[in-house]
Amino acid sequence: MAATILDGRALAKTIGEELAVEVAEFKKKHGFAPTTAVVRAGEDPASVSYAKMIESSFKKAGLGFTLHVLPGEASQDEITELVMRLSADPDVHGIIIQEPLPKGVDEGVVKAALSPNKDVDGVHPINAGRLAQVAPAGRPPGVSDYFVPATPLGGLEILKRYGVEIAGKRAVVVGRSNIVGKPMALLLLRDNATVTICHSLTPDLGAICREADIICAAVGRARLITADMVKPGAVVIDFGFNRLGDEWMGDVDFEGVKEVAGAITPVPGGTGSMTNVMLMRNTIEAAKKRL
Amino acid sequence: MAATILDGRALAKTIGEELAVEVAEFKKKHGFAPTTAVVRAGEDPASVSYAKMIESSFKKAGLGFTLHVLPGEASQDEITELVMRLSADPDVHGIIIQEPLPKGVDEGVVKAALSPNKDVDGVHPINAGRLAQVAPAGRPPGVSDYFVPATPLGGLEILKRYGVEIAGKRAVVVGRSNIVGKPMALLLLRDNATVTICHSLTPDLGAICREADIICAAVGRARLITADMVKPGAVVIDFGFNRLGDEWMGDVDFEGVKEVAGAITPVPGGTGSMTNVMLMRNTIEAAKKRL
Numbered sequence: 309m310a311a312t313i314l315d316g317r318a319l320a321k322t323i324g325e326e327l328a329v330e331v332a333e334f335k336k337k338h339g340f341a342p343t344t345a346v347v348r349a350g351e352d353p354a355s356v357s358y359a360k361m362i363e364s365s366f367k368k369a370g371l372g373f374t375l376h377v378l379p380g381e382a383s384q385d386e387i388t389e390l391v392m393r394l395s396a397d398p399d400v401h402g403i404i405i406q407e408p409l410p411k412g413v414d415e416g417v418v419k420a421a422l423s424p425n426k427d428v429d430g431v432h433p434i435n436a437g438r439l440a441q442v443a444p445a446g447r448p449p450g451v452s453d454y455f456v457p458a459t460p461l462g463g464l465e466i467l468k469r470y471g472v473e474i475a476g477k478r479a480v481v482v483g484r485s486n487i488v489g490k491p492m493a494l495l496l497l498r499d500n501a502t503v504t505i506c507h508s509l510t511p512d513l514g515a516i517c518r519e520a521d522i523i524c525a526a527v528g529r530a531r532l533i534t535a536d537m538v539k540p541g542a543v544v545i546d547f548g549f550n551r552l553g554d555e556w557m558g559d560v561d562f563e564g565v566k567e568v569a570g571a572i573t574p575v576p577g578g579t580g581s582m583t584n585v586m587l588m589r590n591t592i593e594a595a596k597k598r599l
Numbered sequence: 600m601a602a603t604i605l606d607g608r609a610l611a612k613t614i615g616e617e618l619a620v621e622v623a624e625f626k627k628k629h630g631f632a633p634t635t636a637v638v639r640a641g642e643d644p645a646s647v648s649y650a651k652m653i654e655s656s657f658k659k660a661g662l663g664f665t666l667h668v669l670p671g672e673a674s675q676d677e678i679t680e681l682v683m684r685l686s687a688d689p690d691v692h693g694i695i696i697q698e699p700l701p702k703g704v705d706e707g708v709v710k711a712a713l714s715p716n717k718d719v720d721g722v723h724p725i726n727a728g729r730l731a732q733v734a735p736a737g738r739p740p741g742v743s744d745y746f747v748p749a750t751p752l753g754g755l756e757i758l759k760r761y762g763v764e765i766a767g768k769r770a771v772v773v774g775r776s777n778i779v780g781k782p783m784a785l786l787l788l789r790d791n792a793t794v795t796i797c798h799s800l801t802p803d804l805g806a807i808c809r810e811a812d813i814i815c816a817a818v819g820r821a822r823l824i825t826a827d828m829v830k831p832g833a834v835v836i837d838f839g840f841n842r843l844g845d846e847w848m849g850d851v852d853f854e855g856v857k858e859v860a861g862a863i864t865p866v867p868g869g870t871g872s873m874t875n876v877m878l879m880r881n882t883i884e885a886a887k888k889r890l
Contacts, residue, residue: 365665403887416742432741437728440785444798450777451707451724476800479805483789486732486741497775497796502807504795505788507735516769516793584634 312571314466314545320581323465326367327588329524331370342595343372344402344428344587345394349387349413350380355406358492362404365584371591374400379386386412388421395423401595402428404587416530430457430491439491445475445499453597455590460492462582463524464499466573472522475500480517482506482533482559483526491576492524513537525559535564544572546559547579605836607758611872614756618879622661625883633694634663635719635878636685640678640704640784641671646697650755652697656875662882665691675704676690679712686714693719693887695878718887719881721748730782733737736766736790744888746881751783753873754815754836755790756863763813766791771808773797773816773824773850779838783815804828816850826855827833835863838870 314483335341338449346359355486359375366373376394378386387409394400411579424432430439438454467474479501483489489505497503501522503510506513514537516524526547538544548559558575566572573579626632635657637650650666657664662739668683678700685691694717696757700706715723729745758765770792774780780796783841794811797804799818805828808814817838839850849866857863864870875882 420743433728433732434725435728436731437724437726440727440731440781441724444775452711476802484735490731493796497781497798498801500798502795502797502801504793506793507788507791509791510793511767 311544311549311566311569312470313566313575314470314543314571314578314579316462316466316573316578317576319466319469320585323585324588325366326502327566327585327592330592334595335370338599339369340399340595341372342401342591343374343399344404344591344594345374345376345400346404346406347376347378347387347390347394348406349378349382349410350408351377352406352408352558355408359406362584362587366588369588371588380410381409382413384417387418388414389420391418395399395421395426398598400426400427401598402587404429404589405431407460424455426594427455428458428587428594429487430455430461430590431487436486436491439498442494442498444497453593455593456495457487457491458583458586458590459488459547459579460495460526461586461590463492463547463579464495465586466579467522467543468544470571472571474522476502477521478502478504478519479522479524480504480506480520481526482513482517483528483547485526488526489524492526492547496522526595527559530557530561531559531561533560533565535561535568538565538568539574540568541570542568543570545579546573549575549580601861602835602857602860603761604857605761605834605862605864605869607753607757607864607869607872608657608867610757610760611862613877614873614876615656615879618876618883619660621883625886626661629890631690631886632661632663633692633882634665634690635695635882635885636665636667636691638669638681638685638696639665639677639697639698640669640673640701642668642699646699650697652704653875653878657879657882660879663833665881672702672868673701673704675708678709682709682712686712686717689889691717692889693717693882695720695880696722702794715746717885719749719878719885721746721752721881722778727777727782730785730789733785733789737787744884746784746884748778748782749877749881750838750870751786751817752877752881754783754785754838754870756873756877757836757870758813758834761862764863765813767793768812769793769795769810770813770815771795771797771811772817773804773808774819774838776817778818780815783838784819787813789866818850820850821848822850822852824851824856826852826859829843829859830854832861833859835860836870837864837866840866842869
């Protein structure tokens, strides 16, 4: 039996409409729109098109959006100063720092200049720490509010909206980046899954994946996860977005795996579509901190 | 064949002597002793004896130690003010906040008052976040210096000093506390193990433990890990310290497991002995930040 397709694109549309209603009410009540500023140095094509996509979806939902582009050779001080200025600006509620930063710029220093309360993509170490320290679902959180990176948050939202049970399940996260793999593992742990984190030095990845009820692939290698690595009925969340020739594809061999899995996100149209709406949701949360 | 006993007590003695030499040199060169302040509210017996143990080992190594005891009914503001005052005091390099805090005191608020640079037990969310965001061993760290909770740091040190290979191995951490389980999992991941985090909602814990080359038990349940749950030759690190009748014992059934495991920490005399020396090491690191 072919897997249920976890349609991130359709879900993002639904959530986008829900958020647009929330934004309209927010503006009516408070007289301003939740607004995110995007910071970029240079014109990396992927970053340019990503910023355009954010802009278009933010505007569609009635959210504010500003773009701040420095030259590709901007210094660490220039970037840090911009981030500090936006952090202090009461009309800016969210800040996204696009990568890549210019060569020689210390990412850690730039991120430290970001107000944690405006960190709508959850990159500041204090937000990562609050996610790491949060108590499991069903118990008092143990930490203040925090922001989670939008991409894993979108993956989790797909699981929840499709009613996938997480508590007590075995989850395997392939990849350990700070922006997807590790926060996804911590989110699944928060929701009471038993979580295994795999990476490039994991021997026999297939055997470990086959134990999983939920597989999250976030490693950036086209079609790494094949049908023989998936337990029949498992739920597969694909965070990969790899170019192979003229085609974009995930970390999962979709055609093969969909015949084995119980449910699977397509690429494109899966997790990628959700990132934007999670940024929107985080921007609304950030604006509420200003009230 | 019986397991190698990973003698934390002997190792702690060795490291304590190494650190005493380092402290003597530090004092000679800089004219002051690295000093940690312990903050406590009330007279919880376990906390009192733990503080005494820290004091005695710190003094033995030539480190400075101060104790700050508030009444058991101290308010959140009183505790927070004390922590802020110590955070601002240039003669205090490390701060340990003992638990339990009085009822109704928000632990998160108290910890937020702690200077991350003096957080020698790694409880501040920014230190937890830096550990969560750190790059794997062998790559540039990606974050500033940070402090790791002393107990898991001690467990890692046992593995390293006994030459246990971590990279490419499967590690299972049983327990997900902020002070042991989660940081231990992140340390093992940093050192390139494939890490699984188990907890009270994990079904078939035995089957998962049997896959592990390294088992870390940090759950606070006497003799939870039995011989049938351990793969022959596995390395077992026991962070448990449970009272059963008149006896103290770990989370691992030592007598049974030592016949199967390749190496095992005893309780007492294993990880517990290491916590103190790791606090000492972190205190020296903290004092270096003041130079």
